[in-house]
Amino acid sequence: MLVLLALLSSCGAEQDSGLARVRRTGELRWGADAQGGEPYAMEDPDAPGGMRGFEVELAEALARELGVRARFVQNDWSSLVPSLERGSFDVALNGLEVTPSRSGRILFTRPYYVFHLRLLARRDDAAITGLDALKGQRVGTLANSLAWDLLQRSGVEAVPYEGVEEPYIDLEQGRVRAVLMDDIIAQRYGQPRPGLRVVGDVGEGYYAIAVRPGEEDLREALDTALGNIARSGELRAIFQRWGIDNAEQQRMVDWTDAQSREVLAPTQTARMGWGQLVLFLQAAGVTLLVSVGAMVLAIPLGVGLALTRLYGPGWAARLSTAYVELFRGTPVLLQLYVLYYGLAGVLRLDPISAAILGLGLNYAAYESEVYRAGVLAVPRGQLEAAMALGMPLRLALRRVILPQAFRVALPGVANDFIALLKDSSLVSVISVVELTKRMTITAVDVRSWLIPGALCALMYLAMSYPLSRLARHLEARLERG
Secondary structure: OHHHHHHHHHHHOOOOOOOHHHHOOOEEEEOOHHEEOOOEEEEOOOOOOOEHHHHHHHHHHHHHOOOEEEEEEEEOOOHHHHHHHHOOOOOOOOOOOOOOOHOOOEEEOOOOEEEEEEEEEEEOOOOOOOOHHHOEEEEEEEEOOHHHHHHHHHHOEEEEEEEOHHHHHHHOOOOOOOEEEHHHHHHHHHHOOOOOOOOOOEEEEEEEEEEEEOOOHHHHHHHHHHHHHHHHHHHHHHHHHHHOOOOHHHHHOOOOOHHHHHHOOOOOOOOOHHHHHHHHHHHHHHHHHHHHHHHHHHHHHHHHHHHHHHOOHHHHHHHHHHHHHHHHHOOOOHHHHHHHOOOOOOOOOOOOHHHHHHHHHHHHHHHHHHHHHHHHHHHHHHHHHHHOOOOOOHHHHHHHHHHHHHHHHHHHHHHHHHHHHHHHHHHHHHHHOOHHHHHHHHHHHHHHOHHHHHHHHHHHHHHHHHHHHHHHHHHHHHHOO
16 A cells, blocks of 8 residues: 555656646756856855855745755756756756757746857967858867857867866967857956957857756746846846846846747757768777777887886886876876876877877776786796796797787787777867767757767777677687697
């Protein structure tokens, strides 16, 4: 009976409308990404576990109007819409721009902020006068944003980033020719940098709150709440506290339903086609290039580390051990960040070179252990016999020990290479559009994760399976002598 009552109550909960669910639970769960930083939503350094930002204050004001409390739910910005659709939170409120593709997929409230797309270039690069001067050039922005859509239509090479500060670091270092971001972001992260200048504003957009389709009642309640907050002056007071108020924001106070219909009317739904397949193939080529390049670096470095630990002088063996422990004991993602951004002032690397070097240095630590195990698997008596015959240590290692050690290490090396193919997806954090990053961009564009995900998996399998077969063939051949 208790089970039946629980099932009935859960069914009833599932039939709740959006607004009824919010009022029943007593909270408005809003999804955002704290990585977006100031002034949107970020962790409060003065209150551990707390949040601050103009959207934090806006969420609290909206919840108060609805008679509930606001609860922040952390979510990666690029996947806010898919997470909203699967029910991870009630609304998405995090600088989410109104675009035709999103309007065809989710419900938007009336806008709460109007922004401009601001183009920045290096101060010493006077040739950049606008988007027309950037044809074929690398321009950084956030993936799946309004700026991303504009760049895709402008004939430039759009470079996707996951954070708001990294594009401006790359612009200073000359890795991109310009950066196009919302003016709120540009004012805080780009314009204070002395080496950068504002080229101009090239577009206008709106932030609005996203609601799941079918929850029109929640959208209407939020529209009413936004209108009340705007007309009372509280909305602009929030903007003023965060230094983002300007004359344009009076439009949010005077906003009408007719304007909402006009802004939200354009819709667009992308579809998987041959063009997307070509982009997937290009991204697979990048994945293969990075993986092969990293392994070509990792194998000889790993062999050198293994032999140094086993046969080198004490100080060199200790250094090799420290290297292995450092690179195995810290996340490869952190290593990529430090190599590409942290050392940008002293080591200027393009994204592909940094990806190959970062993964190569990391995997060398693992390869050294594979080869060390292979060398230790060879009976020590063979080395002693070779040296008793007058062979120098280097010659004995090259002619007697290493060929046998390679046979033992081969399965582990092949397994590491296959793992490296998949770990190459991490290099997207330094703006490399490899296979997994292409899949996520496409999935958001076409409103589906199933087909792009399946295509991505098939391509990884197509790259890794022949490697497995080749490794087994080499093992069999080595066994036959």
